[in-house]
Amino acid sequence: MDTTQIADAPPPTQPPTAEQKRAARGATRPGDRIFLGLSRGSGILLLVIMAAIAGFLTYRAVLAISKDDGNFLTTFEWNTGVNPPVFGIAVLAYGTIVSSIIAMVIAVPVSVAIALFLTHYAPRRLRGPIAYVIDLLAAVPSIVYGLWGALVLVPHMNGLFGWLNDYLGWTGVFSWQGGAARSMLTVGILLAIMILPIITNVSREVFRQVPQMHEEAALALGATRWEVIRMAVIPFGRSGVISASMLGLGRALGETMAVATVLSPDFLIHTSLLDPGGGTFAQNIASKFSEATEFGRDALIASGLVLFVITLLVNGAARAIIARRKEYSGANA
Amino acid sequence: MSTTPSVAAKRPSTLRGGHLPKWAPWAIAAGSVALGLGISAAAGLHSSIQWALIAAILYVLGTYVIAARVENRRQAKDRVVTSLVWVAFLLAVVPLASLVWSTVKRGVKVFDLYFLTHSMGVVADSETGGGIYHAILGTLEQVGLATLIAAPVGVLTAIYLVEYGRGNLARAVTFFVDVMTGIPSIVAGLFILSLMLMFELEPFGFAGSLALAILMMPVVVRSTEEMLKLVPNELREASLALGVPKWRTILKVVLPTSLGGITTGIMLSIARIAGETAPVLLLVFGSKFINANPFEGAQASLPLYIYQQYGSGEVTAYDRAWAASLTLIAFVMILNLVARGIARWKAPKTGR
Known part of the structure; x- marks a missing residue:
C-alpha cells in the first residue's frame, strides 16, 4: 500500500527505487563496493579455474583422441611415439578401479573401527593424543608413503603372498609366480594405509555428533556397548561414514606417487592380484611423462581427463550425501 | 553356589x-x-x-x-x-x-648440516655425498609463491561466502570449492601443463606454484570459512550499529577476531602442498643444480628429489631419499604443530 502511494507522487521508474534500496543497505560506499567486488571476484575466479581445467583438458584430450588409431576406451596398449599412435585406457581404468576397491575393502572397516575406538573404546586420556597422531599422519606426504611402500612394505609382503598363493592360489585371483611383490594387492594395501587417516577423521566427527540421549537411552535399557553402537551410533552415522569413504575413494583414485613407486607396471590385465603388472591413470601419467613427446603428453592429458571426471563424480556424490544429511539432522534439531 | x-x-x-x-x-x-x-x-x-x-x-x-x-x-x-x-x-x-x-x-644415516647445505651439483647417483639445498630452496620458493596466490584468493572467497554470499553464485562457489578439494594433484598439474603446451613454455618453478595454488585454494577457503562462522554476530552488529561501513567491519573486527584460525588453516594447507610431487614432476621437472629463479629454468623440489633419488635405484641414493623424506616430514610436522599451537593460543572467543 505504502509503496504504491509513494510511487504515485513521482513518475514511477525502476532505477531510482533500486538505488534507494542499495542506499538503505549502505552498499553504495566506494569501499564497500570495492571490497564486495574483490571478494566476489575471488569466488568467481575459483569457478573460472574449475571451468578452465575442464575446458583445457578436454581441448588437449580431443586433439589426442582424434589421432588415436586404436579405440581410446578398449585398447590394451599405450604407444604414442609411433605413427599412427595407438593408445587406450582399458588397463588403466581396470587398475585404478581394482586398486581402489582393494584399498576401500581394507580401509573402510578398519577406519570405522578406529573411529569407534576413539569415540567409544579408547581410555579417555588416550583419545586426544591418538586423534592428534592420526591428524599428523594425514599430513605425511604421499611420496614418503611411496618410498616406504617400495623399500619396506614390498619386501615384507613376500610371506603373506606365499601364504595366499598356498591356500588361495587355486582361485586364480591370489596366484603368485614369485618375484618382487610390486603388484596391485600391495598397491591396494598401501593406498588403504594412506586413506585410513582421512576416513577415520571424518567418521570420528560423525560419531561424535551422535546425540548423547540416544546412547544413554540404549544403555538404560540394558544394551551392551556393541548394542549401543549398532542401534544408536551406526544408524546415525551411516551416511557420514559413506561420504567419508567416498572422500577416501577420491584420494585413492587420484594417488600418483605411491603407486608409481610401488607398482611395476605393464599394459596387460592380470587376473592375479599378486603378480606385478597393470597400471593406474595417475601412475601412468607420472611414469610415461618424462619420455613423452608433445603428442604423448596430450594423450596423457586425455587419460587425466578421464580421471578428473571420475573423481568429480565420486566427490560430488560424497558431498551430496553430506548435504542431504545436514538437512536431515537440521530438521531434527 | x-x-x-x-x-x-x-x-x-x-x-x-x-x-x-x-x-x-x-x-x-x-x-x-x-x-x-x-x-x-x-x-x-x-x-x-x-x-x-x-x-x-x-x-x-x-x-x-x-x-x-x-x-x-x-x-x-x-x-x-x-x-x-x-x-x-x-x-x-x-x-x-x-x-x-x-x-x-634410515634418514639419520646421511642427515647432517652438509646434507642440508649442499646441492647434487656434480654428484652422481651412485656416489655418496650431495645434499638437498637446491631442493629445499625450490620447495620454499614454489610453495611460497603458491601461498602468495592462494591465500588472498582463498580468504577473500571465504569472506564472500560468509559475509556476502547469498543466492545462486554463493551456492555454486560452495559446491565447486568442495569439488575442487577432491581434484587429484596430478590433474591440477595436467591443467597447467596444457597451458604450457599452448604457449610452448619449458618447465619452470612458477608453473608448479600455479598448480600448487589450485590445490591450496579450496583448503584455505574451507578452513577460513569455518573460522569466520565462529565470529559471533554480536561483534558485527555492534560495529555496524556504530555506523562503521561493512568492509571496515570485516577488516577491523571480523578478520582480527579470527586471525589465529585463519593462519592455522593457511599453514595446514601449506603443509599439505609442500609434499605434493606429481604437479612438480610435470611442471618443474627437477634439477641437480641450484636454481634460485622460479621464473626460468627447471628447479628441484624436496618431494621430487625423493622420487628421483628413489628412481635411480642406487643404494647411496636410497639413503639420500630417506634423509630427504625425514627433512620433508619434519618440515610438515613442525608446520602442523606450530599451526595447532597458534590455533589453541588464538582461539576465537565465542560467547562468554
Missing part, C-alpha cells in the same frame, strides 16, 4: 549373572599370542605377519567362546567387537609406526 569361590560370586549384586574378571582379556591375549607363535613355529612359518594374524584370530575366537560360557551370548558379542576394534587399531598402528620408524632410522 555361594560357597564356591567362583567369579560370579564375587559380584552378587550384578543382574547380568556371570562376569569375566578384568584380567581375562589380557590372559586370553597372552594365551593366543603364545599359541600363535607355537603354531607358526610348528608349521615352519617365518613371516611375522602370519603369526600375528593367527594370534589375532585365536584371540577373537577364544574371547567369544569363553565369554559365551561364563557370561552370555550378548556379552560375548560385545567382547568380540571390543577386541575387533582393538585389533583394528593395532593393525593400523603397525604400518604407521613402521613408516615413522624406518624414515627416522
